[in-house]
Amino acid sequence: MKILVCITNVPDTTSKITFTDNDTRLNKNGVQFIIGPYDDYALARGVELKEQTGGTLTVLHVGEADAEPQIRKALAIGADDAIRVNAEPLDSYFTAVQIANIARQENYDLILMGRESIDYNSGVVHGLVAEMLGISSYSPVMKLDTSGNTVTIAREIDGGKEILTANLPLVLGCQEPIAEWKIPNMRGIMTARTKPLKVVEPVSVEEMTEPQHYSLPAPKGACKMIPASEAGTLIRLLQTEAKVL
Amino acid sequence: MSVLIYIELDNGSIKKTSLETVAYGAKVAAQTGGQAIVLAIGKSHSDELEKAGDFGAEKVLHASDEKLSHENSMAYADILVQAAESTQSKIIILPKSGLGDAMAARAAAKLKAGIVSGVTALPETEGGFQVTRSIFTGKAFSTVEIKSDIKILVVKKNAIELDESSVGTVKATVETFSPQLRDADFQATVVEVEKASGEVSLTEAQVIVSGGRGMKGPENWQPLVDLANALGAATGCSKPVSDLDWRPHHEHIGQTGIKVAPNLYIACGISGAIQHLAGVNGSKCIVVINKDPEAPFFKAADYGIVGDVFEILPKLTEAAKAIK
Ligand SMILES: Cc1cc2nc3c(=O)[nH]c(=O)nc-3n(C[C@H](O)[C@H](O)[C@H](O)COP(=O)(O)OP(=O)(O)OC[C@H]3O[C@@H](n4cnc5c(N)ncnc54)[C@H](O)[C@@H]3O)c2cc1C
Ligand SMILES: Nc1ncnc2c1ncn2[C@@H]1O[C@H](COP(=O)(O)O)[C@@H](O)[C@H]1O
Numbered sequence: 001m002k003i004l005v006c007i008t009n010v011p012d013t014t015s016k017i018t019f020t021d022n023d024t025r026l027n028k029n030g031v032q033f034i035i036g037p038y039d040d041y042a043l044a045r046g047v048e049l050k051e052q053t054g055g056t057l058t059v060l061h062v063g064e065a066d067a068e069p070q071i072r073k074a075l076a077i078g079a080d081d082a083i084r085v086n087a088e089p090l091d092s093y094f095t096a097v098q099i100a101n102i103a104r105q106e107n108y109d110l111i112l113m114g115r116e117s118i119d120y121n122s123g124v125v126h127g128l129v130a131e132m133l134g135i136s137s138y139s140p141v142m143k144l145d146t147s148g149n150t151v152t153i154a155r156e157i158d159g160g161k162e163i164l165t166a167n168l169p170l171v172l173g174c175q176e177p178i179a180e181w182k183i184p185n186m187r188g189i190m191t192a193r194t195k196p197l198k199v200v201e202p203v204s205v206e207e208m209t210e211p212q213h214y215s216l217p218a219p220k221g222a223c224k225m226i227p228a229s230e231a232g233t234l235i236r237l238l239q240t241e242a243k244v245l
Numbered sequence: 246m247s248v249l250i251y252i253e254l255d256n257g258s259i260k261k262t263s264l265e266t267v268a269y270g271a272k273v274a275a276q277t278g279g280q281a282i283v284l285a286i287g288k289s290h291s292d293e294l295e296k297a298g299d300f301g302a303e304k305v306l307h308a309s310d311e312k313l314s315h316e317n318s319m320a321y322a323d324i325l326v327q328a329a330e331s332t333q334s335k336i337i338i339l340p341k342s343g344l345g346d347a348m349a350a351r352a353a354a355k356l357k358a359g360i361v362s363g364v365t366a367l368p369e370t371e372g373g374f375q376v377t378r379s380i381f382t383g384k385a386f387s388t389v390e391i392k393s394d395i396k397i398l399v400v401k402k403n404a405i406e407l408d409e410s411s412v413g414t415v416k417a418t419v420e421t422f423s424p425q426l427r428d429a430d431f432q433a434t435v436v437e438v439e440k441a442s443g444e445v446s447l448t449e450a451q452v453i454v455s456g457g458r459g460m461k462g463p464e465n466w467q468p469l470v471d472l473a474n475a476l477g478a479a480t481g482c483s484k485p486v487s488d489l490d491w492r493p494h495h496e497h498i499g500q501t502g503i504k505v506a507p508n509l510y511i512a513c514g515i516s517g518a519i520q521h522l523a524g525v526n527g528s529k530c531i532v533v534i535n536k537d538p539e540a541p542f543f544k545a546a547d548y549g550i551v552g553d554v555f556e557i558l559p560k561l562t563e564a565a566k567a568i569k
Contacts, residue, residue: 096354119381127318158449160438210390211387214386234532
C-alpha cells in the first residue's frame with residue numbers, strides 16, 4: 001500500500017501565542033514547534049499499516065524550511081521519504097491545491113491527515129483535497145483497518161460513532177485512539193538523516209483569502225469566589241447575575 | 246444575490262446551533278441586500294422547517310431521500326452545490342461541526358470558493374468582505390479578507406446572540422428540493438451506528454457538568470449526574486477520565502476531544518490544563534470547583550468554589566432543584 005501522511009508544523013499546545021509586526025505575524029520567538037498532535041496519530045497509524053502491508057509511506061508538509069526538524073522526526077518515526085512544498089500555508093484552499101497536486105502525480109492508496117491543524121483549526125483540508133482528487137474522505141476517524149482494497153473505519157459522529165467500510169483510495173482525518181503516538185528510537189534518528197527530503201516549489205493558485213491581522217481575546221475578568229459553605233448561592237448568581245440558567 | 250444557509254437536523258428537528266446559523270445567515274443577507282435561503286437535508290416536516298422563519302429565513306429548501314439517512318458529506322456537499330447554483334447564492338454559510346466542515350470543504354473545491362472555518366462574528370462588508378475566525382484553539386483570532394467571488398463561511402457556536410423575541414411569528418416557505426444524487430457518493434457501507442440515545446449531546450448542550458480525575462473513580466459519578474439532571478445539562482469529562490475508561494470516549498472534552506461552547510460549563514475536580522481549556526474556552530460562563538485554590542482552572546473561571554466536590558455537588562443539586 002502506498003501511503004501519504006500530511007503533517008503540519010505548529011506551536012506546542014502549551015505555547016503562549018503573541019504577534020509581531022503590527023499584529024500581522026506570529027511571534028515565533030521562544031515558541032516550541034511540533035508535528036500537529038492529530039497528524040502524529042495519522043503518522044503512527046500510517047507507519048503500522050505500512051509495516052503490516054509491506055507498503056511505502058511518504059510525509060508531506062506545505063511550509064517553510066524551519067519545519068525540517070519536524071519532518072526529520074516523522075522520518076525517524078518510520079516514513080520512507082518526505083516532500084516539502086516550499087510556501088507559507090496561509091489559506092486552506094492554497095494548501096489543499098499543493099497537496100492534491102503532489103497526490104495526483106503519485107496515486108497514493110491512502111492519504112492520512114489529522115482531524116484538524118491546531119494552528120488554524122479548520123478541519124477542511126482533507127475534504128478539499130479529496131474533492132480535488134475526486135475521491136471520498138472521512139473525519140474524524142478513530143479506528144482504521146485495511147484488508148486488500150477495503151478499509152473499515154470507525155468515525156466519531158455527534159454523540160456516538162459510526163462504523164463503515166469503503167474502498168481505496170481515500171483521504172482520512174485521524175484522531176485518537178487510532179494508534180499510540182510513536183517516539184523515534186536511536187536507529188530511527190540515525191537513518192532519518194539520510195532519508196530523502198525533496199523540496200518542491202508551489203504551483204500557483206488564485207488568491208482566495210488574504211490575512212489582514214491577528215488579535216488576542218480580551219483578558220478574562222476576575223473569578224468570583226464563593227465560600228464552600230454557601231455553595232448553594234452559586235445557582236442563584238448563575239440565574240440572576242450571569243443569566244446562564 | 247441570496248445567502249444559502251445549511252442547517253443540521255436531529256431526528257427531524259432543527260438543531261439549536263443551526264438556528265444560530267440561520268440568524269447569522271439572515272444578518273449577512275440583510276447586510277449584503279439578499280434573500281436568506283435555508284437548505285435542510287434529511288427527514289423532517291414542514292411545520293418544523295418553517296421555524297427557520299423565526300430567525301430571518303425566507304425560504305427553506307428541503308431535500309429528503311432514503312439514501313440520505315446517514316451523514317454523508319460527499320452527497321450532502323453535492324446537494325449544497327446544486328442548491329447554491331439553483332438559488333444563485335454567492336455566500337454559503339454552515340454551522341461548525343464535523344459534517345459542516347466536510348461539506349464546506351468539498352463545496353469550496355467544487356465551486357472554487359474561498360473558505361473560512363471557525364468564524365466568530367458577523368463579517369465586515371463595507372468595502373470588501375472581512376471575517377474574523379478563532380485560531381490556535383481559541384487562543385487568538387485572525388481577520389481575513391475573502392476575495393473569491395463565491396464565499397463559504399463555517400460559523401462557530403455563539404458567533405451571534407440568538408434573539409428569540411420573534412419566535413412563532415414568521416413562517417418560512419418550505420419547498421421540496423430534488424437534487425441529483427451520484428452513485429459515486431454512496432460507495433461506502435454503513436455497518437453500524439452507535440449513538441447514545443436520550444442524552445443531551447455535548448455540542449448542542451446549553452449547560453455541561455464535567456468531571457476530572459478529582460472525581461476519584463467511575464463509582465463516584467452519581468452526584469455529578471444528579472446535578473446535570475437537575476440542570477438539564479449534558480455530562481463531560483477530562484481526557485485522563487476517558488483514558489481510564491471511567492467515562493465513554495465521546496464525553497472527553499479538550500484539545501484532542503470535543504470542543505464545546507455552552508452557556509455554562511461546570512468543572513468538577515479538573516485542574517484546568519491548557520489542553521482541557523482549549524475545548525471549553527468558547528463557553529459563556531465557567532464555574533470551577535476544586536479543592537486546590539492554586540488550580541490553574543480558576544484563572545479561566547467566572548465563578549469558583551474551593552472545596553471538596555463531594556460536599557459541594559449535593560448542595561448545588563439541591564439549590565438547582567429549588568429553582569426549577
Ligand atoms: C497533546 C496533549 C493533548 C491533550 N488533550 C487533552 C484533552 O483534550 N482534554 C483534556 O482534558 N486533557 C488533555 N490532555 C491532558 C492534560 O494535559 C491534563 O493532563 C488533563 O486535562 C488533566 O486532567 P484532570 O484535570 O482531570 O486531572 P488532574 O490534573 O489530575 O487534576 C485533578 C484535579 O482535581 C482536584 N481534586 C482532587 N480531588 C478533589 C476533590 N475531592 N474535590 C475537588 N477537587 C479535587 C485536584 O486539585 C486537581 O486540580 C492532553 C495532553 C497532551 C500532552
Ligand atoms: N501546511 C500543511 N502541510 C501539510 N498538511 C497540512 C497542512 N495544513 C493542513 N494539513 C493537513 O490537513 C489536516 C487538517 O488541517 P486544517 O484543515 O488546517 O485543520 C491537518 O491535520 C494536516 O494533516
